[in-house]
Amino acid sequence: xxxxxxxxxxxxxxxxxxxxxxxxxxxxxxxxxxxxxxxxxxxxxxxxxxxxxxxxxxxxxxxxxxxxxxxxxxxxxxxxxxxxxxxxxxxxxxxxxxxxxxxxxxxxxxxxxxxxxxxxxxxxxxxxxxxxxxxxxxxxxxxxxxxxxxxxxxxxxxxxxxxxxxxxxxxxxxxxxxxxxxxxxxxxxxxxxxxxxxxxxxxxxxxxxxxxxxxxxxxxxxxxxxxxxxxxxxxxxxxxxxxxxxxx
Amino acid sequence: xxxxxxxxxxxxxxxxxxxxxxxxxxxxxxxxxxxxxxxxxxxxxxxxxxxxxxxxxxxxxxxxxxxxxxxxxxxxxxxxxxxxxxxxxxxxxxxxxxxxxxxxxxxxxxxxxxxxxxxxxxxxxxxxxxxxxxxxxxxxxxxxxxxxxxxxxxxxxxxxxxxxxxxxxxxxxxxxxxxxxxxxxxxxxxxxxxxxxxxxxxxxxxxxxxxxxxxxxxxxxxxxxxxxxxxxxxxxxxxxxxxxx
Ligand SMILES: Nc1ncnc2c1ncn2[C@@H]1O[C@H](COP(=O)(O)OP(=O)(O)OP(=O)(O)O)[C@@H](O)[C@H]1O
Ligand SMILES: [Mg+2]
Numbered sequence: 001x002x003x004x005x006x007x008x009x010x011x012x013x014x015x016x017x018x019x020x021x022x023x024x025x026x027x028x029x030x031x032x033x034x035x036x037x038x039x040x041x042x043x044x045x046x047x048x049x050x051x052x053x054x055x056x057x058x059x060x061x062x063x064x065x066x067x068x069x070x071x072x073x074x075x076x077x078x079x080x081x082x083x084x085x086x087x088x089x090x091x092x093x094x095x096x097x098x099x100x101x102x103x104x105x106x107x108x109x110x111x112x113x114x115x116x117x118x119x120x121x122x123x124x125x126x127x128x129x130x131x132x133x134x135x136x137x138x139x140x141x142x143x144x145x146x147x148x149x150x151x152x153x154x155x156x157x158x159x160x161x162x163x164x165x166x167x168x169x170x171x172x173x174x175x176x177x178x179x180x181x182x183x184x185x186x187x188x189x190x191x192x193x194x195x196x197x198x199x200x201x202x203x204x205x206x207x208x209x210x211x212x213x214x215x216x217x218x219x220x221x222x223x224x225x226x227x228x229x230x231x232x233x234x235x236x237x238x239x240x241x242x243x244x245x246x247x248x
Numbered sequence: 249x250x251x252x253x254x255x256x257x258x259x260x261x262x263x264x265x266x267x268x269x270x271x272x273x274x275x276x277x278x279x280x281x282x283x284x285x286x287x288x289x290x291x292x293x294x295x296x297x298x299x300x301x302x303x304x305x306x307x308x309x310x311x312x313x314x315x316x317x318x319x320x321x322x323x324x325x326x327x328x329x330x331x332x333x334x335x336x337x338x339x340x341x342x343x344x345x346x347x348x349x350x351x352x353x354x355x356x357x358x359x360x361x362x363x364x365x366x367x368x369x370x371x372x373x374x375x376x377x378x379x380x381x382x383x384x385x386x387x388x389x390x391x392x393x394x395x396x397x398x399x400x401x402x403x404x405x406x407x408x409x410x411x412x413x414x415x416x417x418x419x420x421x422x423x424x425x426x427x428x429x430x431x432x433x434x435x436x437x438x439x440x441x442x443x444x445x446x447x448x449x450x451x452x453x454x455x456x457x458x459x460x461x462x463x464x465x466x467x468x469x470x471x472x473x474x475x476x477x478x479x480x481x482x483x484x485x486x487x488x489x490x491x492x493x
Contacts, residue, residue, distance in 0.1 A: 008348035016336050084332035088393075091296040091328070092349045093321040246298070 005094040009102025010109070017110050026072060027114050033064055034118055053131050057121060058139045058215045062179055062208060065143075065150055069111065070171035073154025074164045076103050077242060082162045086246055096243045104155055104235055111147045115140060135217040142214035145227040149207060150175050152234030159242045175207075178230075182206025249273050249401060249431040250295065255304035257290050257455075264290040265301070266455035272448075274400065277427045279446035279463070280435040283483050287455040288435040289329050292403050295433075296326045308401055322350070325399035327407055331390035335379035339370055339389055342378060343396060350397045364392035367422060383410045391419070395426075402426065404434040408441060420445050439475040443467065453483040469493060 017023030037060040080086040089099060125131050150171075157170040180186055182203045191199045203209070207230070210223045250272040257265040265287045272278045280288045293299040295306050297317040305312055311319040334342055340361065347357045365374055368388040373381060378389060387410065394402060407423070408416045423432060423445050436442065442449050443463045451459040451466075459466065459482055467473045469481075471490040481488040 004351050005349050008345060011348070012334070012337075012345050015341075016334075019336050083335075084328065084330060085334060086332075087293070087298050087328045088326075088332050088390075091298050091321060091324070091326045092346070093318050093351075094349060095318065 003098050005092070006098045006102040006105070009094075009099060010106040013103055013106030014109060017106075022072070022075075023110065026068060026110075027117060030064060030068055030114050031117050034060065035121065037064075038121055054121065054125060054136055054139060055215075057118070058143065061143050062146060062211060065147055066172060066175050066179060069147060069150040070154045070157075070168050070175065072107055072111065073151050073171060074158050074167040076107065076155055077159040077238075078162055078164045078167045081246070082164075090246060096246070097239045100155065100159075100235065100239045100242060104151065104238075107151055107155075108144075108148055111151065112144060115143060115147070132217065135215075138217055138219065139215050142211050142223075145214075145224075145231075146207065146211050149178070149227055149230040149234070152231045152238070153178070156234050156238045156241065159238045159245065178205060178207045180206070180208065182209045249309060250433070251307040252291075252295070253305050253307075255291065255294060255306065256302050257287070257294060257299065258302045263455045265294070265452075267304070268452065268455070268457045269304075270450060270457065270460060272431050272433060274431045275428060276448055277423065277432045277434065277446045279442040279449040280433055280452070281437075281439070281442065281449055281479065282435075282452040285454075286452045286483075288452065289405055290455075291452070292326075292405050292433070292435065293328075296324055296403055297321055322397075323399060324401045324403055325394035325397065327387075327390045327394045327402075327404045329405040331387045333378050333386060333389055333393075336377065338377050339365070339374045339381075339392075342389065343392060346393050346396050352397055360396050360398075364395050367395060368392040369418065384412060384415050387411060388415075391422075400430055402430055402432045402434075404432065406435055406437070408436065408438065416441075439479060443475065451479065451482050458482050 017026075034057065038054070038057040077086070080089065090096065122131075122136060125136075153174050154167075154171040157174065158164075158167045160170070161167050183206075187199055187203060190202055194202075204226075210226045213220060214223050252271070253269050255265055255268045256263070268287075268291060270278075280291070282288050290299065294301045294313070295308070297313050297320055301313075305314060306320075307313075308320045309323045311323070313320050334345070337345065343361045343364065344357070347360060352360055365371055368391050370385070370388055370392060373385055378386065381389065387407070391404075391407065394404070404423075408419050411419060420441065423434070426432065427445070427447075434446070446463055449459065449461065449463050449466055450457060463475075466478055467475050469478045469491055471492075474490070477488045477491050478493075480486065481491040481493055
């Protein structure tokens with residue numbers, strides 16, 4: 001089903017996450033950070049709430065992803081263009097969409113593996129009480145979709161520049177805008193400038209609203225559509241951009 | 249085998265390639281000469297479908313770069329300028345990756361990889377990671393990558409740049425050995441190389457083709473058979489002693 005070139009790129013990329021320090025650094029930071037914020041000894045924490053669920057875990061996921069995912073995505077194309085390997089890669093019998101897809105999927109698989117590394121937290125919760133496994137499963141599913149959306153944004157900004165730092169900053173800013181699109185301060189500011197329907201349209205673009213709605217254990221078709229559109233839209237934009245800009 | 253017709257490429261106001269046409273057939277080794285910034289690499293990037301031309305067409309084995317770039321890329325082995333490689337891989341892993349990308353039959357992969365490793369003298373470094381190789385060895389890996397699918401067309405951008413005299417000799421011998429069955433374009437700044445391996449030479453300057461002929465036609469233009477003088481006379485349009493264009 002998948003083209004052999006896309007498969008070959010996925011394999012190569014996945015391997016490179018584990019032959020360079022990048023993969024380990026990412027996984028270690030992510031696991032430490034998520035473990036800390038889940039069980040941190042403050043108000044609203046897991047032990048104070050005395051509830052066997054992962055609400056604190058999923059509450060912090062977007063705020064870790066907003067930095068960690070752009071840091072994985074920034075190198076995807078920026079590095080390839082800076083070192084000139086893009087010329088080697090794209091003169092092999094492969095199309096730009098096949099190559100973009102390969103790199104995107106590999107990064108997504110890598111993040112899925114890092115998420116899988118948080119399973120001990122689920123086991124801890126299961127040991128301490130009787131959590132709702134449906135809600136936990138949906139929480140993970142939503143996290144994966146969130147990761148895919150941020151990754152798609154990151155891929156786009158990695159294709160826009162050769163400079164990884166610029167690519168990182170731009171993706172964090174854009175991920176933040178999408179994450180916070182539904183927050184009251186932003187909506188209030190907008191409502192002084194734009195008509196009401198534009199404001200509610202903007203509110204619909206809020207990643208956080210869609211993420212939290214899935215985290216409550218309900219799957220709305222609109223949430224799935226939203227994440228699907230985010231991922232497809234940004235990945236497609238990356239393909240067009242790269243085709244246009246690859247040589248500059 | 250390669251038909252370049254009225255090729256032009258502009259980068260903003262710069263005319264990197266300006267209405268260039270030529271054909272190359274199997275058995276020919278075409279030397280691509282010209283001063284820095286003449287448009288040699290740009291022409292090669294267009295033939296290998298990395299860049300789209302502003303105007304004109306290239307056909308490789310009958311396939312147009314506009315209509316069927318994938319078939320064109322299948323036919324070509326390309327060694328880009330500066331030999332960019334995935335440095336985190338070992339030589340064998342890298343060649344394995346190229347086999348996968350080129351969809352070489354599973355049974356034929358080990359022999360293809362061993363073949364190019366022998367041809368490019370990479371036996372001693374085959375399990376070393378590419379970032380730890382010296383410049384000359386990186387070039388040879390890039391050469392190996394270009395040869396792995398036994399392509400009919402080879403495009404080599406300054407294949408001997410940065411090599412020591414022994415390696416230069418080896419690469420030239422390899423090119424000669426391959427030249428019977430293939431169609432080869434190589435760019436170079438070393439004019440003796442043209443006389444040593446090429447059957448034909450093209451000189452371009454500021455994107456325009458200024459000379460197309462055999463290496464001996466080129467050297468005959470100088471009373472002392474100094475190709476360097478002829479090159480200077482053609483590309484600078486200055487009067488050079490002993491050269492009649
Ligand atoms: N991506 C680009 N954007 C703008 N200008 C470019 C780009 N690539 C090449 N050029 C310009 O096109 C011209 C031709 O460059 P090219 O690399 O083809 O030269 P060359 O003949 O290979 O030179 P050299 O012998 O130094 O390798 C140069 O003036 C160069 O500055
Ligand atoms: Mg060049």
